[in-house]
Amino acid sequence: MLPELVIAGRFHLGLWMLSVTAAAAAVFLSGLLNARRAGADPESVWAAWPWGVLGGAFGARLYFLLAVGDAPPLLAWSSWAGLNWLRGTSIQGAVIGGALAVVWVMRRRRQPVLKLLDAFAPGAALAHGLTRLGCVASGCCWGRPTGLPWGVAFVHPLAAAPRGVPLHPAQLYEAVLDAALAWHIQRRLAAGGLPPGGAFWRYAGGYSLIRFLVQFLRDDDAGHLFLGMAHSQYLSLLMLAAAFAMLRRGQY
Numbered sequence: 001m002l003p004e005l006v007i008a009g010r011f012h013l014g015l016w017m018l019s020v021t022a023a024a025a026a027v028f029l030s031g032l033l034n035a036r037r038a039g040a041d042p043e044s045v046w047a048a049w050p051w052g053v054l055g056g057a058f059g060a061r062l063y064f065l066l067a068v069g070d071a072p073p074l075l076a077w078s079s080w081a082g083l084n085w086l087r088g089t090s091i092q093g094a095v096i097g098g099a100l101a102v103v104w105v106m107r108r109r110r111q112p113v114l115k116l117l118d119a120f121a122p123g124a125a126l127a128h129g130l131t132r133l134g135c136v137a138s139g140c141c142w143g144r145p146t147g148l149p150w151g152v153a154f155v156h157p158l159a160a161a162p163r164g165v166p167l168h169p170a171q172l173y174e175a176v177l178d179a180a181l182a183w184h185i186q187r188r189l190a191a192g193g194l195p196p197g198g199a200f201w202r203y204a205g206g207y208s209l210i211r212f213l214v215q216f217l218r219d220d221d222a223g224h225l226f227l228g229m230a231h232s233q234y235l236s237l238l239m240l241a242a243a244f245a246m247l248r249r250g251q252y
Contacts, residue, residue: 015134015138016134016135016140017134018134019130019134019135019137020130020134023126026126026127026130027049027124027127028049028123029123030121030122030124030126031048031049031116031120034120034122034189034199035116035119037190037192038115038116038119038189038194039118040111040112040115040116040119041111041116044109044116045116045120047105048106049120051102051104051105052098052099052102052105052120055099055100055101056097057097058097059093059095059097059098060089060093060097061088061093062093062097063090063092063094063097064088064089064093067232068088091128091131091211092232092235095207102116102117102120112196114196114200117197117199117200118194118197118198118199121189121199121202121203122182122183122186122189122203123182124203124207125179125181125185125206125207128174128207129174129177132172132174132175132178133171133172133175136169136171136172136175138159138160139154139156139159139161140220141220142160142162142218142220143167143168143169143170143171143173144167144168144170144219145165145219146168150169151167152166152167153167160220161220168217168218168219170214173214173217174214177210177214178210181206181210184206185199185202188202201246201247202243202247204239205240207239208236208237208243209236209240211233211236212237215229215230218230
């Protein structure tokens with residue numbers, strides 16, 4: 001675990017925040033690369049991406065407070081101050097908040113929504129993987145104890161994970177699967193022939209399936225389970241069902 005880099009003995013760069021920045025950049029570059037392939041206006045990428053980032057940040061924090069946090073979200077404004085609130089976020093909330101923000105911008109511009117979401121889709125899948133690398137560096141979102149030879153043990157005193165115990169590298173499992181999903185969606189976009197929404201719903205369904213399965217190997221949701229599953233798995237099932245229905249409806 002390496003929560004931050006110290007440059008020249010005085011500049012502290014948090015690796016989790018660096019991974020989030022890289023994730024946001026991946027979504028932006030994906031939008032620019034794929035806009036014309038998806039039939040979207042490249043100028044819409046510049047207009048929608050900043051709002052998508054803000055919506056994602058807000059959604060990530062709000063979902064965390066609703067599902068995990070101890071204080072009612074509308075009464076916990078002090079927890080939004082500064083950058084410390086970034087330690088309590090949810091990727092699924094970021095997906096929902098970011099997507100809604102993009103929809104809002106595109107509606108105001110009177111331009112097609114799904115085509116731009118398609119352009120962002122490969123980068124969004126890759127963004128999940130990048131943030132999971134930040135989770136490894138910060139010692140959060142840890143896995144269950146394991147005796148497998150690739151188990152990882154956190155020893156840094158600031159790690160949120162149990163220290164000195166070999167754990168499933170659940171963060172790395174998800175990072176690899178997210179990268180594979182991004183590669184698959186990018187290939188389908190490059191090949192052409194996808195109707196509007198084809199790439200986005202593949203991303204939504206694929207990521208939901210990944211999160212649902214990997215969650216069984218995570219151990220950071222103690223106290224936030226219902227009938228043996230975490231809140232994130234129930235949301236994953238809803239998102240997976242919605243994606244399946246939309247893909248079937250559009251015959252993608």
